[in-house]
Amino acid sequence: MSARPGAEEEGRYEDLGPIAAGGMGEVRRVRDRVLGRIVAMKVLLPERLHLPDAVGRFVEEARTAAVLQHPGMIPVHELGWLPDGRPYFTMEEVRGRTLADAIRELHAASDRVYRPPASGLGLVGLLEAVRQVCAAVGFAHARGVVHRDLKPSNVMLGRHGEVRVVDWGIARIGEAAGPLDEEEPLRPAFETQGRLTGTPRYMAPEQVTGGVVGPQVDVWALGCILYELLSGRAPYASDDTLEVLALLASDAPIPAPSQRTPLPVDPALDALVAEALRPDPAERPAHAGVLAARLGAWLEGESRRQRAEARVAEARGLLERAEAAQVEAVEAERRASELLRDVADADPEERKAPGWAEQDRARELRRDARRYGTEAEIALQAALADAPDAVEIRRMLAARHHAAHAAAEAIKDHDAAERAEGFLRAELALLPDSPERRAWARWLEGTGELTLVTDPPGAVVRAHRYVPHGRRLVTREEGVLGTTPLIRVPLGSGSWLLTLEHPERETVRYPVFLERAGVWDGVPPEGGDPVPVWLPPRGSLAPDDCYVPAGWFLAGEEGHPLVRRWADAFVAKRMPVDNAAFIAFLDDLVRSGQEERALEVCPRDDFNKAGASTPIYGRRADGTFFLQPDADGDLWEPGWPVMMLGLPSFLAYAAWRSERDGLPWRLPGSYEWEKAARG
Structure with a gap:
């Protein structure tokens, strides 16, 4: 500059050096001593002073900037002239x-x-x-x-x-x-x-x-x-x-x-x-205002999209934590089962405490998993508010509701299952077509596949669905599925009773529980081909025999997820062993010279205690047994289930019955009991 800024008003502005220069003028940093602040001063270049319209354009720039009082404009403070005639104006300095x-x-x-x-x-x-x-x-x-x-x-x-x-x-x-x-x-x-x-x-x-x-x-x-x-x-x-x-x-x-x-x-x-x-x-x-509005709309959408992405990321993390907690809970339950397997009810608490601790930990982990899942769902719903058309968010919500529906059905929580099904249907209505959406739709439809092979083949398969009636489940015939072998025949989800009818064989009742969109094929745990359902020859079963064909069944306690288990085929008596049958067993022992053995296994009043005890049954002169009033004066009926026996007595009866009938009779295991009861 050929003259100091503000020379006309000596001492007001202190020159602090250049900031920038352009074609028309230069900008310098100055201190306004009157107001005590740093401002920017724009001055017309000396060589521009005598160009046509240069001064007018410079002054017009100052006045234009002055009238545009807007946050996006630099405020102009003063317009003046230097001693050499060059105009200047001061304005706010923007540092950046x-x-x-x-x-x-x-x-x-x-x-x-x-x-x-x-x-x-x-x-x-x-x-x-x-x-x-x-x-x-x-x-x-x-x-x-x-x-x-x-x-x-x-x-x-x-x-x-x-x-x-x-x-x-x-x-x-x-x-x-x-x-x-x-x-x-x-x-x-x-x-x-x-x-x-x-x-x-x-x-x-x-x-x-x-x-x-x-x-x-x-x-x-x-x-x-x-x-x-x-x-x-x-x-x-x-x-x-x-x-x-x-x-x-x-x-x-x-x-x-x-x-x-x-x-x-x-x-x-x-x-x-x-x-x-x-x-x-x-x-x-x-005009530029239109651009500002459209760019603002895009930025608002982008801001919402970024918020949605952040919430989706949060939900993913929560779902991962929920899954990890579920896995840990299953492991804790497994350890609890191992620790409590050989612990009797009468054992001291010290023996039970480690198993109980694992059970408590499993419950806490499942609570954590439910909490994480709920928080994830809240995050996804919040994300959906910012991005209502985001397919990925709806897909994640649908997956969440599908999992909740499956879990509720597994523990027979019908209210929770109905609620989850409603949410899932609502999300599917808004999702575009995809393989995943079609799979969820099939899940809601419930149709599964049945593969059934019999030995011998050629059995007519009639389907009876279990339906509620009068506060209990009854069967309702739905029709003939075909003649065995049946391969991947469509069948609705739920509980079914299939009757297998063959002209040369006993009619077999074959229970099936088909999960939603599931497959029932009779393949055993070790894999391979389906195990054929054996059809007993006609006349080979006694009227009170119950034939339980081999297959899968659901085992477990109500309120907990049921576990699929396999049971091989067996025949069980429809009713428990009664007093009449057990007396026949004891009398046969007596007649065969095993009176001492008969006395060892007969019902006694204190069968669980060591030492002498009194037989419940009376004795005839020939050593055979008959029903008599017990110590309380009650007379046992012949058709009552036999009681007051220890395990050796039951094993002895099963061995005697097997020898007599030529069949491998034995006591059913706990899962066989459940299989026979559940079907």
Whole structure:
């Protein structure tokens, strides 16, 4: 500078050095001694002082900036003249960097995806800055002001998040356009045909061809800024000014930003850029406020999408924790079973405590799993509020409801199953077609597959479904499924009784429980082919014999998930061994010379205690047994189940019966009891 700033008012401004310089003037940092603050002072360059209109344009820039009182504009404090006649104006100093610097840093840090640099904003933050620029320029357009030289280097990003549009040096003021609340075209701020003004890379075609210049030239420039932010380069990025001008004049096609960068560009942003860069000004958004609104809508959607993604990530983590807790609970239950397997009810608590501790831990883990699952569902519902059309969120919710439905059915919690089914149906109604959706629909439909092989083949299979009636389950015939072998025959889920009818064999009752969309095939635990259901020859079973065919059944306690177990075929008596049958056994022992053995195994009043005890049955003179009143005076009936026996007595009876009938009679195991009872 040839003269110190503020020389006319000696001592008010202290020069602290240059900030920047441009074609028209330079900006210096000064201290305002009167107000005690640091401000920026823009001064016309000495060599520009005598150029036509230079002073007028400089003063117009100051006055234009002064009338645009908006958060996106730099406030102007004072307009004055130096002793050498050069004008100056002071304004707020924005400390920070330009948008051009931020864009370069973003693309230098990005590889395949946009990554925020260590010292700057990421893509969304810079898009918000561009939105604020659009809003500020839209404010100017509403007041009839067109900037005409918008570019990334004319946007300042302050240290405290402020975004300011600078360098209004070639702006023009025309007729005020009124409130900025509609997308109707503004009246041109001015209409002029004249010399070329602006920066070629960001100039609109009409600025080059001498057409009507209005707010749409700024819309074009803002489209160029957005283009550069997304792709890392201007639409016409040549260093040859004449080449850029020729491309502008010829309306050369501009590839979408997504075609100029390997980084992922949202198609909606591609479309917004394309709209702003239409060669015909009339086809562009009418003013910058339209761009601000559309970019704001996209950012709001992006913000909601990011919130949704964060909540989905939270839900995934919670579901993983829920699954891990379930796995630990199963392991704790297994350890508890091992620890308590050989512990009797009468054992001291010290022996039971380790097993009880594992049971308590399993219950706590299952509570944790339920809590994590509930929290995950809450997070997914919150994510859905931000992204109602997100298929992945609905898919995760559907998977959650499917799992809840399966778990509720496993423990026969009908209310919970009905609730989960309702939620699952609601989600499926909103999901697009996919293999997973079709699988869930089949699950709700409940149809499974039955494979059934018999020995010999050729049995007619009639299906009877168990249905509730009169507060109990009864069978209802549904029809004939076919003749064995049946291979992958469709059958609804639930409990069924199949009757297998063969002309040369006994009719066999074959219970089937088919899980939703499940498969019943009779394949044993070791795998391989299905085990054929053996059909006993006609007349081989006594009237009180119950033939239990081999197969799977569900075992376990009510209120807990049932476990599938396999049982080989066996025949059980329909009724327990009664007094009449047991007396026949004892009498046979007596007649065969085993009277002492008969006395050892007969019912006694204190059969569990050591020492002498009294037989329950009476004795005849020949040593045989008969029913007599017990010690309480009660007379046992012949058809009552035999009682007051120890295990050796039952084993002795089974051995005697096997020898007599030629069949391997034995006591049923606990799972065989359950298989015979459950079917």
